Amino acid sequence: MQFLLILVAFLLLPGAGAEEIIGGREARPHSHPYMAYLRIQSPGARSTCGGFLVREDFVMTAAHCLGSTIMVTLGAHNISRQERTQQRMSVLRAIPHPRYHRQNFQNDIMLLQLTNRARRNRFVRPVTLPRSQAQLRPGSRCTVAGWGLVSRNRQTDTLREVKLAVQRNQVCSNLFNIFNGQSQICVGNQRQRKNAFRVRGTPEAPLCVTMWLRALFPMEIELELLQESSLRFPGTCPG
Template sequence: MQQLLLLVAFLLPAGAGAGEIIGGQEARPHSRPYMAYLLIQSPGGRSACGGFLVREDFVMTAAHCYGRTINVILGAHNIRRQERTQQRLSVLRAIRHPGYSEQRLQNDIMLLQLENRARRNRFVRPVALPQSKTRLSPGSLCTVAGWGLISQNRRTDTLQDVQLRVQRDQECSRRFGPFNGQTQICVGNRRERKSAFLGDSGGPMVCNNVAQGIVSYGSNNGTPPGVFTRISSFLPWINRTMRRFTQQGNQTETSYD
C-alpha cells in the first residue's frame, strides 16, 4: 500500500537522518523551547522522531512513533552534542489514540507521560494547544521544525525550521486516498520545494504560537503537500488522557498502553 510506505519512510533509524526539513534554514538556537527529540527502541531496532512539550509532564507526537522504550531530549539545538541546556527524560507511559489505524493512517496522535517533570526555563517550555475546533484557513502560514537531513543526502544535526502554508483539502485528497479533512490538515504548496520529510514524524506545526498539527505522512521524495494530524479534533481525548494519568500519578507501575 503506497500510503503506508510513505508513512514508514517518515520514520528512519537513528543514524539514517531523522527529522528532516526541506527548503528551510537553521533555527535560531533555542527559539523553539517546546521541541523534543525522541529516541525510540522497538523490536525492529532504534529510530527517532520529533515531538513537542505540551505540559511539564507530557510530550505530544505521532502514534506511529510508538516503541517499547522511548527517551526524550528537551532543550536541544544540536542533538549530537551534550549541551548544558538539554534535559534527558524517560517516558513512563506512551498512550496512542485508541482509534489509531496504521492501515488507514488515521488518528495519528500519541501522548508521552514523562517519568519526571521537565524543568521549565527559557530553553524548555510547553507550547500552547488550540482552545477550540476552529479550522485553519487555506493560506495560513505556519512553521514546522525538526532535526536531520536538509535534502535526500545532506545531513544536519542542528534544529531546522521552515514556513509552510495550509492548503485546501482537495490538494491532499487527490494525492492520498486515506486523507480525512476532519482530522487531518493538508500542508505545503506543491509548487514550492518546502516540506517536512523523512523521519520528521511527530514534530509540531505551529501557527501564531499555537501547535495546530503533527507531522504524519507525505510523499516518499518530500514533494509537498504533506498530511498533518489536526490537533483541535482531538482536544477532548487530550484533556481527558492527561487528567486521567495525572490523577494516577506514579503509583502505578511503569507501562506502555
C-alpha cells in the first residue's frame, strides 16, 4: 500500500477551536526536516501554526495563519527547547492565496518569504513536492504531522505524527457541507482511535484537509516564486 504524507498546519488560538493529533506518536527527531514551526503575533492575540519549507527562502503554511508578525523556526523537534539544530528567522513577505475564502477555507494556503535563506543540512531541507496530477486514492496511507494538541487540555512540545487512511470523498461530503473534493481530501477512520480533528468537531469524524498541492499550482503560475521546486516525486503530498 502506498504511503503518502500530509502536512497539516496547526492553528492554536486562545479561546478558539484547535486541532488535535489523536492516537499518534512522537515522531523520530528530525525525521521530517522540512517542518516549520510558526509563532504568530496579531493585535491582542498570539497563535502558532505549522508549515513546511518548499525552498530555502520560502515556507508554505495556511492562509488563516496570517498575522502582523510571524517568526519561523526550522530544524525543530522540541519547540520548548533551544535546540542546536534550530534556525530562527523572521518573515519578509506574507503572500496568501488571492482566492482564499475565509468562510469555507477554500485555497487556505500562503507562502512566507523568509528574510534569510535557510542553511540546508540533515536537519533542515525543503520538502519534495509531488507532480501536479498526483492522485490520492481511497485506502492510501497518509502521515499527518504537527505540534498540535494531544488531548483537549494538553499540547505537545515535540513533533508528533499519526498514520491515517484516505477516505472516499462522499464520506466527508456527508459530514461537512463545505467539503470540496476538487481542492480537499478526506482522511481518517471513525472506527479507529487515530485521528486529527478540531476540538469543536467530532473526534470520530474523518478530517477534512485542504489540498495545498492543488491550490499551489495556480499560485505558482501567478507569483512565479517556486520555479525551482522539485515536482518529480508523487510520494509526498502536502495538504
